Amino acid sequence: MVKVAAIFLSAALCLAGQSGGDGAPASSNVPGAQYPRVASDLRVTFRINAPDAQKVQIKPGGDGLGKTPYDMTRDANGIWSVTTPPAVPGFHYYFVLIDGFQTNDPQSETYFGYNQETSAVEIPDAAADFYLPKDVPHGEVSARWYFSKTTGQWRRIHIYTPPGYDSGRGRYPVLYLQHGSGENDTSWTKQGHVAFIMDNLIAAKSAVPMIIVMENGMVAAKPGAAPAQNGRPGNAAFEEVLINDLVPMIDAHYRTLADRDHRAIAGLSMGGGQALRIGLGHLDKFAYIGSFSGAIRGFDANTSYDGVFRDAAAFNRRVKLLWFGAGTAEEAMHNSARGAHDSLEKAGVKNVFHETPFAHEWQNWRYDLNDFAPRLFR
């Protein structure tokens, strides 16, 4: 922590009073790349070396960097540049458009989003360091392959094991944590900083040590089924993969506490919808359920999710946590999550509604996890 804070502090001092100045390379840049640069007022300057292109633009992915493409200006050497208005803190996908061709910025790291490897820029958040590496014991994120009978494939998961897992003998509760549409099993680690968030929470004793399992929720339909409309994988088979293949494999290979009281499921956006559907549909397996900006359509406390909420007292005895999160800058998600929360409150079903100021982007979900994880397995 000391070192990291010192670096951020020195960057901040160095930029003080340089509003609109050249700033510092984004932490999401590849090593040595000087652009994109983030100024002290969070304006972002992009630069693209493309002398033979006719038109070059930066197209934001999420809302926090803006909503429409920025036209870049060419200098005499064929270097194109543009500076955006101040960006919202957090992680923003973006694309470079070279004569209309949508691609990556070679100067930025890529992250799996939009069903492909996509550039992103990280904007520092003066209000938060909970997702940055600190001088605390660190867990690990591991890639593991396993064979899924449901899909007939070797599939990869990423799994967070807390500090002390390897050297200890204890058993741990498990959170199944899913990404959004077009992302994959790497996203909570790369975009979400899940390991730093958990390391910091566990070190502060704000969360109990737990295992976190991250699968790829974009599960192609089973062999023989028609492909999804756009040729991309759908997510229809994920429930079967999770229940029939993944949970048994995790409980066989890891030192888990293998019962519903020590098993949680959560996810963001599409993954929030999956968490609600799978969690509420398998209360014999999950006692904690979280929807981070999940899509919830036409919610009715009497009929939604096969009427699981109808007997509020029974539900409250059985489910230890039902958690909804949404940002005020993602109006539709906010309204639907808030609406579900209010209906459930009225029906006497205990649940939590957590609000952030963010749009439908990863900063939202980092904050969500930081609120959700401490409530688990208490």
Add this chain to the structure above:
Amino acid sequence: MVKVAAIFLSAALCLAGQSGGDGAPASSNVPGAQYPRVASDLRVTFRINAPDAQKVQIKPGGDGLGKTPYDMTRDANGIWSVTTPPAVPGFHYYFVLIDGFQTNDPQSETYFGYNQETSAVEIPDAAADFYLPKDVPHGEVSARWYFSKTTGQWRRIHIYTPPGYDSGRGRYPVLYLQHGSGENDTSWTKQGHVAFIMDNLIAAKSAVPMIIVMENGMVAAKPGAAPAQNGRPGNAAFEEVLINDLVPMIDAHYRTLADRDHRAIAGLSMGGGQALRIGLGHLDKFAYIGSFSGAIRGFDANTSYDGVFRDAAAFNRRVKLLWFGAGTAEEAMHNSARGAHDSLEKAGVKNVFHETPFAHEWQNWRYDLNDFAPRLFR
């Protein structure tokens, strides 16, 4: 193994007699992407949707896909395509040039190479399945962060732990395994398939179970030092990071056999040079040393590496394996490795020279590891 072989077999049958036909999507494509496609004769068809571009090309990274850019042809809808001559089996980096701007193909996975995230295409190798997932016990590759006093940074490693590591109590030997210039700590996993290679070797009892540690060998010079000429990180500080920070951290955090007889170092290209320099310079710490297509300049058995080879008998008693690998299609590397081998043989220094038919590309190094790892810790 059964399932994977069946998939490949069915693809092969499906393509039989379709030389030059449309083929199958490369395994390196993002899910659902139909291009690049690899035909049964290993010709590769690329397709890029860029209606407003004036010129679109595919530029090979390594030699196995060709040596010069391929001009693509535009159809009436603005889709550009080209089919290459038959490619060499294995992993080939490539770039898309959009009006001269060098970028990624959104349809392919990216891999860290050339100091940035770079597209690649995987060409099946009819002669080899040792680097594919099979129905054997699988180890894990974990990302771990640690603080380096040498660089004053939080640094990330990737580490392979063999099947049974988590559930057992035993201690294991350690191989430090490094990537090439412009790559990073993810490369042996993503490009190299290190986990599948080791899982398969260990299952066949061809290699002893071992831990494999992969750091980022592009270590920026120490704070205060002048930056490398091109603004990219150099590798000057890697030796200090490895010896002073990394080895002690690994021996503290993992169940290692923490002596020289159970410690190996190897690497490819730049990493091969690092393995020779660091390994031969620290024989108190390493008993096994491997250079996969490493750069070896002006080798002299009497004077190179501080004269470590001068007393051949002493060297032979101390070093359990000195291993050189090179491909016949990478002439300079082959000549220098072969030259070092011959000089050492003549001087009575025991060493192994291993030859592949490949160029300076990853297929070479997958084969190298498959020969090198079985010789360790016997």
